[in-house]
Structures are given as structure tokens and as C-alpha cells.
Amino acid sequence: MTEKAPKVLSSNSRLAMIASLAAAFIVYGIAVSGPEPTLDGLRAILFARDMLLTDYVELGGIGAAFVNAGLLTLIAVAVYWRTGATVGGGSIACLMLVLGFALFGKNLLNVWPILGGVYLYAKFRGEPIAGHLNTAFFGFALAPIVSEILFSTSLDVAVRIPLAIVTGLLIGFILPPIAAQLFRAHDGHNLYNMGFTAGMVGTLVVSIYVSYGFVPVPVFLWATDATVILAPFLIAVFVAMIVGGWFVDRDSSRSFREILRLSGQAPSDFVAKAGDGAVLVNMGVLGLLTIAYVLAVGSVLNGPTVAGILSVAGFGAFGKHPFNCAPIMAGVLLATLAKGADSAASGFVLAAMFSTSLAPIAGRFGWHWGLLTGAIHVSVAQSVGVLHAGLNLYNNGFAAGIVATLVSAVILSIITRGADRTSEKP
Numbered sequence: 444m445t446e447k448a449p450k451v452l453s454s455n456s457r458l459a460m461i462a463s464l465a466a467a468f469i470v471y472g473i474a475v476s477g478p479e480p481t482l483d484g485l486r487a488i489l490f491a492r493d494m495l496l497t498d499y500v501e502l503g504g505i506g507a508a509f510v511n512a513g514l515l516t517l518i519a520v521a522v523y524w525r526t527g528a529t530v531g532g533g534s535i536a537c538l539m540l541v542l543g544f545a546l547f548g549k550n551l552l553n554v555w556p557i558l559g560g561v562y563l564y565a566k567f568r569g570e571p572i573a574g575h576l577n578t579a580f581f582g583f584a585l586a587p588i589v590s591e592i593l594f595s596t597s598l599d600v601a602v603r604i605p606l607a608i609v610t611g612l613l614i615g616f617i618l619p620p621i622a623a624q625l626f627r628a629h630d631g632h633n634l635y636n637m638g639f640t641a642g643m644v645g646t647l648v649v650s651i652y653v654s655y656g657f658v659p660v661p662v663f664l665w666a667t668d669a670t671v672i673l674a675p676f677l678i679a680v681f682v683a684m685i686v687g688g689w690f691v692d693r694d695s696s697r698s699f700r701e702i703l704r705l706s707g708q709a710p711s712d713f714v715a716k717a718g719d720g721a722v723l724v725n726m727g728v729l730g731l732l733t734i735a736y737v738l739a740v741g742s743v744l745n746g747p748t749v750a751g752i753l754s755v756a757g758f759g760a761f762g763k764h765p766f767n768c769a770p771i772m773a774g775v776l777l778a779t780l781a782k783g784a785d786s787a788a789s790g791f792v793l794a795a796m797f798s799t800s801l802a803p804i805a806g807r808f809g810w811h812w813g814l815l816t817g818a819i820h821v822s823v824a825q826s827v828g829v830l831h832a833g834l835n836l837y838n839n840g841f842a843a844g845i846v847a848t849l850v851s852a853v854i855l856s857i858i859t860r861g862a863d864r865t866s867e868k869p
Contacts, residue, residue: 449718450692454523454530457719460687461538462520464680468542469513471676476506485510489552492595493587494662495833496789498547498746501666505673508746512545515554519580522558528573532712532722532760536634537577539757543750544583548836553586553593556608560615567616575619581637582618584837585645586611591659591834614644625844631709632807633847634762635800638840645831645841659832665789666745673744677734677752684727684756692720699724706806707762714760726759729768733796736772740795742787751796758799767806767813768799774817781818794821797839801847808854820846 473481484507488499499508519541523530541549561579565572572579592607622640633639649659688695698721702713713722733752734744742748755763775795779786786792798820805813824842835841 449694449698450720451714452691452719454528457530457535457714458520458524461535461542462517465513465516465520465542467513467680468509468516472506472509472513475509475672476504480504481506481510484508485551488550490594491590492660492662493548493550493553493590494659495587495828495836495838496547496665496747497587497662498664498666499550500546500669500746500749501664505669508546511550512542515545515549515551516542518551523573523576526571526573526576528576532714533577533710535714535722535760536757536762537580539753539760540750541580541583543753543757544836546746546750549583549586550590553589553611554583556589556611557582557586557615557618560612561618562615563612564616564619578619578622578637579615582615582641584637584641584835584840585614585648587834587836588614588645588648595660610648614648617644626709629844629847629851631711632803632851633800633840633843634707634709634758634802635797635837635840635843636709638800638835638837639844641835641837642827642831642841642844645835649830649832649834653832659834661833663789665747667743670738670744673749674734674738677744677749678731681727681730681734681756684723684730688720688723688725688727690720691723692718695720695724699728702764703766705764706803707764707767708803708807709762711762711803712760713762713764722760725764726756728765729759729763730756732765732768736795737792740776740786740792742792747789747793748796751793755796755799758802763799763802764806767802770805770810770813771798771801771817771820772796774798774814774819775821776817777814778818778821790825791821794824794839797837798824798843800840800843804847804851804854808858812850812854816846816850819850 484503488503488507488511519538558579561575562572565575589607589611593603625639626636698717702717702721702725730752733755737748772795775798776786779791784791798817801816804816823846824839827842828838
């Protein structure tokens with residue numbers, strides 16, 4: 444008997460689902476905070492410095508943070524739709540990161556020069572912008588550089604504005620070729636390739652500016668009182684994904700089991716491999732499990748942690764599933780406890796979630812390598828932020844790129860040793 448093919452939706456249907464989620468964020472945000480406080484908070488967000496860690500829930504309130512996230516995501520959805528871009532698993536992950544990181548660091552003001560730079564690169568190459576949209580929207584990781592130039596320097600405003608725009612355009616222009624080159628370094632074992640790229644570019648940009656006397660001042664805003672309000676909404680969102688997945692494809696349970704057998708090594712489009720129903724189930728399950736982790740270690744739900752949860756869930760369409768994420772997160776947790784550190788502290792709880800960028804290592808090589816990789820990752824993530832001065836929102840993606848490049852090479856040399864010796868026998 445021939446197995447039934449998984450149900451596959453159109454690009455527009457996928458965009459409609461993301462748009463519905465973004466709209467839900469807007470409605471919930473306004474309902475929680477009210478229109479006037481939301482607008483006041485949104486103004487505070489737009490004109491703030493946005494380097495790590497700037498929690499928009501703490502800065503402007505839940506309403507402003509959610510409205511900023513929802514509106515920015517709706518605009519991104521409109522761009523995908525207007526350009527006719529194909530929306531697969533990678534695009535779903537990208538849009539979920541736009542939604543999540545618009546809760547800390549990306550806003551309706553600071554992202555556009557980077558998009559403009561990628562557009563100019565596409566024109567320069569004679570290629571349609573539709574093929575570069577994922578790079579552009581992932582590239583918003585460096586949007587805090589634009590805000591930092593605009594709002595934290597002592598330069599005259601007539602200098603700051605064009606300098607911020609030109610810097611953003613240049614960043615966007617160089618991101619596509621650098622991202623393509625760096626992908627080869629880790630061979631798809633780091634799902635946040637743009638985090639690796641943004642870390643490199645951010646280090647370059649910050650080094651240049653620091654040499655001219657521009658020194659970014661650290662920021663730390665971290666809401667601690669929003670968990671009770673955010674938890675019911677997020678749980679409802681992820682339960683709706685699971686239920687929606689079943690309605691899209693009544694055979695999604697079987698297809699979900701197929702996802703669990705995949706390594707996740709990029710490019711690994713789960714939508715193409717297992718269909719939209721199974722992907723929605725996978726995203727929902729990942730979201731609920733990540734919420735459970737955050738609460739179990741005693742941490743809180745706020746802008747950065749919700750971004751982490753949405754990131755894990757979003758990449759449930761492109762490389763992550765519970766079986767390849769769990770060993771990495773467990774490795775981070777064990778290493779954190781071994782250090783005598785607080786696993787609920789901001790840096791460690793975020794490292795646990797974003798370390799799942801390395802899920803393909805556990806998926807391909809086994810859980811024991813996943814544990815080791817997660818343990819290494821948390822140490823690297825603690826150290827690399829100084830290189831880009833907190834101006835790369837995907838700091839863990841940068842760390843993961845370094846770890847994946849080195850660790851995957853070592854693992855491959857170890858596991859192929861026996862095969863090489865066998866091939867050398869006469």
C-alpha cells in the first residue's frame with residue numbers, strides 16, 4: 444500500500460498563518476496594556492539604544508513590545524508576498540525570528556537600512572530580491588548598530604542620521620556573500636548561520652568605530668514581572684499550532700515521527716520533507732517544551748526569553764525537533780550547574796535556548812556529542828559578546844558558528860578514523 448503524501452500548503456497560506464500570529468500579538472498587546480500606554484511605550488522603543496540586552500517588555504511594556512513585534516512581522520510578510528518569494532521552512536523560521544527579536548533589539552525604525560543594503564546587493568548582482576529575503580530579514584540581527592549610531596554618539600544629528608543609514612546599507616550589502624562563504628565552514632551544523640555572519644560583521648564594524656573613539660556603553664534591561672501575563676498567551680499559541688497541524692493534515696502524527704528521525708543538518712526544510720501539518724505540530728511541541736524549560740529552571744518570561752522560545756519553535760520548520768534539541772540544552776544545563784552558576788540567570792537561560800542552533804550535531808552524530816557540544820557552547824557564548832559589543836542580537840548564533848566549525852571537524856575526524864584505516868588495508 445502506497446503511503447499518503449503529506450499535505451503541503453501554498454506560500455500564501457503559510458504567510459497567512461504567520462500574519463495571523465503577528466495580528467494576535469498586536470491584539471493581545473493592546474488588550475493587556477491599553478492603546479495610550481502602548482503608543483507611549485512604542486515611542487520609547489523606537490528611540491532607544493538596542494544593544495544586548497534591551498528587553499522591550501521592560502522598556503516599553505508588553506503592549507508596545509507586542510505591537511512592535513506584530514507590525515514588523517506583518518510588514519515582513521507583506522514584503523514576501525509582494526515579491527512573490529517562495530516561502531518554505533527557512534522563511535517560516537526567518538519570520539518567527541523577526542517576530543521574536545522584535546521583542547528585544549529589532550524595531551520599526553532601525554531595520555530598514557539593512558534591508559535596503561541587501562536590496563542594493565541583489566540589484567548589483569542582477570538577481571531578484573525575492574531570493575535574498577531570508578538573508579535580509581535574518582540580517583536584522585545587526586539593527587542595533589543603526590540605533591547605536593543614531594542615539595548614543597555625541598555627533599551632530601546631521602552626521603548621525605546619514606552615518607547610521609550608510610552603515611546599515613553597507614552591512615546589508617556585504618551580508619549575502621559573507622553568509623554564503625561562512626556556511627561552508629560549519630557545513631550546516633549551525634542553523635543560525637546568519638548569527639555567525641552577523642558576529643563576524645559586527646566585530647568588524649565595532650572594531651572600526653572603536654578605533655575612532657566610539658565606545659558602546661553596555662545596556663541591561665530585563666523584565667521580571669511579566670510571566671503570569673505572557674505564559675497563558677504563549678501556551679495558547681503553541682497548543683493552537685498543534686491542533687492546527689492536525690487539521691491541516693490528519694496524518695501529521697506519522698509525519699511528525701518522520702521529522703524526529705531527521706538530523707536537521709542545514710539545509711533541512713522540514714516543510715518539504717514532512718508537510719505543513721507535521722511542521723506545525725513540531726513547532727507547537729518545541730514551543731511548549733521550551734516554555735517548560737524556562738519555568739522549570741526558575742527563570743521568567745519576557746522579551747528575550749520569548750524571543751528564544753519563538754526561535755526554537757520557528758526552526759521547528761527548518762532543522763530542530765525535540766530529539767536533536769534536548770541533548771544540546773541538557774549539555775548547557777549540566778555545564779551551567781558544573782560552574783556553580785544560576786541556570787535561571789539571563790545569560791544561561793538564553794544560552795540554553797539559542798544553543799539549539801547546534802541541534803544538527805546531536806541529530807547527526809548522537810546525543811553524547813550533543814551533550815558535549817552544548818557544554819562547550821555555553822562557555823563560548825559567555826565570551827564572544829565583547830567582540831561585537833553586544834550589537835549582534837544573535838550572539839549565541841555567533842558562538843554556535845565557532846563551536847560548530849571546530850567541533851564538527853573534530854567529530855568527523857574521529858568517526859571516520861576507523862573507515863580510513865579499513866580503506867588503507869590491502
